[in-house]
Amino acid sequence: MKKIRIALIYFFFVVSIFAQQTITIEKYYTGYGEGVLLEEARKNALNNLMTNIQVFISANMDRNLKEGNAGFSDSTTLNITTSSFMQLSDIEEKIEHKDDGLYKVVKLVNKEVVNKQFQKQKENIIGYLKQAEMELFNRKGIINVGMILNSLYNAYLLSIVYPDSLEYIFKYDLDKKPIKTTLITQQTLLAINYIIDRIKFEPVKQIESENITWKFIAKFNGRIISNFNYSYFDGVGEMLGDVKNGETILDFYFDNSKSLERSFIITPEVANEELMDPLLKSLHNVFKSHIMGLGIKCSFEYDNTNEEYKRECDITSESEAESKEEIKTSELKELNPPVVLINLLGKVGNLQELLAELNKMEKGGNIVTGYARDFESLNNLYAVVVDEDKIIGLIKQRAGKCYDYITDRELRMQDYTGKKILWFEILGNKNEK
Secondary structure, three states, X not given: OHHHHHHHHHHHHHHHHHHHHHHHHOOEEEEEEEEOOHHHXXXXXXXXXXXXXXXXXXXXXXXXXXXXXXXXXXXXXXXXHHHHHHOOOOOEEEEEEOOOOOEEEEEEEEHHHHHHHHHHHHHHHHHHHHHHHHHHOOXXXXXXXXXXXXHHHHHHHHHHOOOOOOOEEEOOOOOOOOEEEOOHHHHHHHHHHHHHHOEEEEEEXXXXXXXXXXXXXXXXXXXXXXXXXXXXXXXXXXXXXXXXXXEEEEEEOOOOOOEEEEEEEEEEOOOOHHHOOHHHHHHHHHHHHHHOOOOEEEEEEEEOOOHHHOOOOOOOHHXXXXXXXXXXXXHHOOOOOOHHHHHHHOOOOOXXXXXXXXXXXXXXXXXXXXXXXXXXXXXXXEEEEEEOOEEEEEEEEEOOEEXXXXXXXXXXXXXXXXXEEEEEEEOOOOOOO
């Protein structure tokens, strides 16, 4: 009888432990994996854990889809969302080395941690939207449009992968009533379009330069823009620009003509990748195509009959025919090229190495780099021509004309349409006159 009593006590004790473990396990998303090697078992367990979390996310997304917030069924979106949990430091792991030689691994993530992540994501979305509206309705004479667009874009990205219902009252358009909606993704994109449509670049004056250079004033609904980054096509390639306290300078390499009216598009830089966390960067890489095509139409008129505005590195056959200054081929040869240039030539096969070397030399006070507009004159300067991630040319300018550094062949800058050109001046260079 005593043995039976001891056995019953033991039985209830085991059942109690099993019940506690079951309750504990129910609080976790779990992933199981086996393998001959430990790393193989860990990988299998991680994949299984991700699948189980995705089941939860998909269920929430399906519920949200029924409410009309479209765009959540993409498997890429699910992978991005789940991978953000895989970076958590509080993933637990249990390892067992079985008698048959196999490793068994269990990975666990507390469901409460997952729920807190979604709550944090919700707070971030609302925080970005409020931050944008606060700046939009400030009573100062200037407005930071760059920050507004960055905040709205971050909210837009996070809303794409937020799996639950979220309601917000949008107030960005004072001419209309506030919009109360659960369609956060769509409405945020409309807000971004609203901001961009009201940005104006007003030409102020043409600046004396070897290029066609203009000063513009940037405004939003008549207010001076304090900060705003953008890109535009300058006639040769894509150029980056920025607005500071309402002012910005734009360079162009259009074909020569006596009087022209030029139209161009300013492309806003709505993403600030330097301030993005890993999740935002991943989302940006996947969904940045959704905001392509957003642009600001601008124009200006200029009179190019004034010789002060002639470009030193001209790109037209007409100006080449008119050029009276000749330079002998022998004068192009650099018998004693600067050491700085020799070091750079050794790295032309690798763009990253060359850019690192340029940065090192500039910090050391050996060179100055910049775009064409950053220099008073391009004469006796050098330039690196880049196409995507490759270096396709090294230019030198002499006597108002551009030449290939290696072959001394005279170049037309329109040969490099669509390419990026980085000019640099070698300080203390006495080899060129």
